[in-house]
Amino acid sequence: MKLTGNSLAVLAAAAALPLTASAASSGSGPDKDGKYWIRAKGIEASFIPYGASISNLFINDRYGIQRDLVGGFDNATYYGIDKQHPHFGGVPGRYANRIKNSTFVIDGKTYHTPPNENPTKAAPNGSDTLHGGPDGWDWRNFTVSAHTATSITFSIVDPDGKEGFPGEVVSHITYTVQENQWDFKMVALATTKKTPIMLSSHTYWNLDGYANNETQTALNHTLHLPYSGQRVDVDGFLIPTGDILANKKNTANDFWSQPKQLGKGFQQSGIKENCGNNCTGFDTCYLVNRDALGPFDWRTEGPVASLSSPWSGIHLDVYSDQTAFQVYSCNGQNGTLALKKTQGLHNNKHFPRTIPKYGCLVMEVEDWIDGINNPEWGRKQIWGPDDGPYVVQASYRFSIDGKKKSS
Ligand SMILES: *[C@@H]1O[C@H](CO)[C@@H](O)[C@H](O)[C@H]1NC(C)=O
Ligand SMILES: *[C@@H]1O[C@H](CO)[C@@H](O)[C@H](O)[C@H]1NC(C)=O
Ligand SMILES: *[C@@H]1O[C@H](CO)[C@@H](O)[C@H](O)[C@H]1NC(C)=O
Ligand SMILES: *[C@@H]1O[C@H](CO)[C@@H](O)[C@H](O)[C@H]1NC(C)=O
Ligand SMILES: *[C@@H]1O[C@H](CO)[C@@H](O)[C@H](O)[C@H]1NC(C)=O
Ligand SMILES: *[C@@H]1O[C@H](CO)[C@@H](O)[C@H](O)[C@H]1NC(C)=O
Ligand SMILES: *[C@@H]1O[C@H](CO)[C@@H](O)[C@H](O)[C@H]1NC(C)=O
Ligand SMILES: *[C@@H]1O[C@H](CO)[C@@H](O)[C@H](O)[C@H]1NC(C)=O
8 A cells, every 4th residue: 555645744743653764664574474563571462464453462461471362363364364354453444333324424415335234125235334344444454654662553545435435534553562551542634525533443352361261251351441331322233323321230231330240241131132133242332421520631540441350360451532432242253263373272172262252352442433423412523634633542551450560
């Protein structure tokens, strides 16, 4: 892919990013599997150009053993070959999650995006557009525009009209690591026309790295969403209805009143059909309600979510500047996706080397889903050349439960 000069320069200035060839070559190149590595104390992570995806994330467990906590494939080549395309660790774009009826309106003009989900008799190609369409950003190879020992930046130029979206969008995705911490900053600029933009990181987590010899599911993981007393109401295709619902205490979607094991949620009311037609589990957009609590610094106050596993002892705090948090409990997994070499148990007849149903948790920092079709919410999701860059940021901080946090 060619990066066009002008728009890139504007965005690079906005993002304060280096774009010179020397900056790009200061990290080592990809390894034999096509993966680019960054490292700091207590953390090693790899990324690939396909979808600007995270591919490995090594963190030490409570015994000091490295665990690979994220879903992915063994090599970069296989991402484009696998038929399931689980959006493994990629950046869904230019508009994450679902667009109702694959349609939106800007300044009175109606736009159609190609549908790629939920085919019906009336809509044989699909009823909505998921994650930017059948050739959304996480189906394409980004350009590596900078790589150092501790950071990598991927860039993409999404042309006018691609997947039905108006105008060109230029974006930089920067991942960095420091001691026990992984951060990202995604910036995007609509250079020519007004268009919807919403980005996220679609990372699959299993804090045991599938090495737990009692369970390969994530149902023993404990989740806390302290600001998420509400969620977006959805229909059977997971399309927002426009309503906002209360997550009543002690029901399935109550992760705010106290930390809760995911498995416990499956015993509480509201879990049936909670993730769409015939689906038991979570695939839910929780709101992050903290504006009313006064000014805050998202980097130091929060976290918006915490996830921990008693087996590995690994505790993850997610900090973010976003106002919603999507949680998917891998309800659609069925044991057909292979684990990476770096994960799982070997020669254990109870646990095949695949991802089981409920074997992971996808957690996406984002804005309110399908806000473009729910103008009554008042979300800013349409970005044009006169707007500053769209920005989404998150920080994933790791510690061991029961041990004093470093720093
Ligand atoms: C890439 O990974 C896939 C899936 O693990 C595997 O089937 C394939 O043999 C690997 N290819 C190479 C060249 O290593
Ligand atoms: C993306 O790059 C991989 C190599 O890492 C290559 O095998 C694949 O064909 C490329 N895919 C596209 C869509 O360009
Ligand atoms: C969905 O979009 C199509 C055009 O693609 C339109 O004909 C139809 O009326 C829309 N349906 C609803 C329910 O809005
Ligand atoms: C459905 O997809 C096919 C193949 O991509 C295309 O030819 C057809 O026009 C599409 N139909 C609708 C109603 O979008
Ligand atoms: C799991 O592994 C631990 C430590 O190696 C061992 O003590 C335990 O017996 C194993 N449990 C099962 C169910 O295999
Ligand atoms: C739910 O599953 C049942 C049995 O598989 C099927 O008959 C029914 O049509 C499904 N309902 C929906 C809304 O998909
Ligand atoms: C998982 O949780 C169940 C109770 O929910 C508990 O009995 C079991 O020991 C836990 N296993 C691990 C490995 O944490
Ligand atoms: C498992 O799920 C995938 C993706 O939804 C699907 O393509 C595949 O047919 C399913 N396999 C089985 C055995 O259910």
